[in-house]
Amino acid sequence: MSAAVALTIAGSDPSGGAGVQADLKTFAAHRVYGCAAITALTAQNTRGVTAVHPVPAAVVAGQLETLLTDVTVHATKIGMLPDADVVRAVVSVLRSRPAGPVVLDPVMVATSGDRLAGPDVVTALRDELLPLVDLVTPNVPEAGVLLGERPAEDLAAVIRQAQTLYGRCGVPVLLKGGHLDADHHGGGPGESADVLVDTAGVRIVARDRIDTPATHGTGCTLSSALAALASRRPPGPVPWAPLVEEARSYLQEALRRGAGLGIGHGHGPVGHQVYVAAPD
Ligand SMILES: Nc1ncnc2c1ncn2[C@@H]1O[C@H](COP(=O)(O)OP(=O)(O)OP(=O)(O)O)[C@@H](O)[C@H]1O
Numbered sequence: 001m002s003a004a005v006a007l008t009i010a011g012s013d014p015s016g017g018a019g020v021q022a023d024l025k026t027f028a029a030h031r032v033y034g035c036a037a038i039t040a041l042t043a044q045n046t047r048g049v050t051a052v053h054p055v056p057a058a059v060v061a062g063q064l065e066t067l068l069t070d071v072t073v074h075a076t077k078i079g080m081l082p083d084a085d086v087v088r089a090v091v092s093v094l095r096s097r098p099a100g101p102v103v104l105d106p107v108m109v110a111t112s113g114d115r116l117a118g119p120d121v122v123t124a125l126r127d128e129l130l131p132l133v134d135l136v137t138p139n140v141p142e143a144g145v146l147l148g149e150r151p152a153e154d155l156a157a158v159i160r161q162a163q164t165l166y167g168r169c170g171v172p173v174l175l176k177g178g179h180l181d182a183d184h185h186g187g188g189p190g191e192s193a194d195v196l197v198d199t200a201g202v203r204i205v206a207r208d209r210i211d212t213p214a215t216h217g218t219g220c221t222l223s224s225a226l227a228a229l230a231s232r233r234p235p236g237p238v239p240w241a242p243l244v245e246e247a248r249s250y251l252q253e254a255l256r257r258g259a260g261l262g263i264g265h266g267h268g269p270v271g272h273q274v275y276v277a278a279p280d
């Protein structure tokens with residue numbers, strides 16, 4: 001039997017906390033073989049992003065075509081897509097080549113507040129890419145942008161927006177609540193609550209909020225953990241709820257570990273090297 005293979009289609013973060021670097025470390029921690037197609041080079045550290053250089057769309061398509069004509073990929077995570085041409089290149093490859101269940105993290109703005117995608121990305125991502133994926137994982141501001149609404153301010157609004165987005169696109173939605181104010185997010189005292197909406201209904205997945213500035217790349221890490229776990233499953237529809245529980249438990253340990261790593265002087269990375277049990 002061959003190894004489980006997960007693919008990330010994402011940007012490079014030289015500081016290693018987010019993007020392709022975080023995704024490959026997360027795949028390895030889940031004992032999954034990782035492949036990567038790069039969509040953008042960024043210059044960034046734990047304090048911010050100083051430059052974004054999109055990879056030409058034809059080069060993104062070329063990376064994916066060459067990979068997928070040879071390697072069988074069991075699940076895919078999509079992260080930073082810097083412009084609409086790159087979104088369309090990914091759409092065109094996904095329409096013609098199987099890449100397993102696809103988790104889309106609609107990255108728009110870094111933790112530091114710097115923009116990672118142009119305004120043209122939103123329409124292409126929402127109208128062309130979203131219908132092709134198996135799970136979308138916006139944070140609170142990204143869900144607001146995708147819906148054309150103000151960002152949610154409490155858990156009730158997060159639930160409503162997750163249901164609205166699911167109703168509009170028909171794709172399972174995991175709306176991440178990490179940006180909600182810990183004091184009045186409504187998920188329980190001191191919790192960080194995410195909301196999953198799919199055919200099974202609404203499920204709140206909460207964990208204790210860890211008091212740490214080291215949160216750079218939490219969204220990347222969660223979505224790549226989900227792709228890694230999906231790649232280890234038999235073919236067929238993915239029941240997302242147990243995978244979200246498992247991915248959040250992994251992220252929780254990575255957040256705990258990151259708090260002590262002391263990397264950089266801004267929002268440090270999580271500690272990805274928390275090895276999960278090998279599959280049976
Ligand atoms: N301090 C924390 N303690 C525990 N979990 C957290 C904390 N901060 C964020 N999370 C969790 O991390 C995941 C990512 O959440 P968030 O809403 O911050 O997404 P994001 O903005 O895409 O992440 P990023 O920081 O990479 O931009 C979610 O599961 C969220 O609940």
Ligand SMILES: Cc1ncc(COP(=O)(O)O)c(N)n1
Pocket residue numbers: 010011012013018019020042044079080107109110111112116215216217218219220
């Ligand atoms: C290449 C790349 N992809 C994604 C993010 C988002 O991660 P964060 O919001 O934690 O900075 C990032 N900073 N860089």
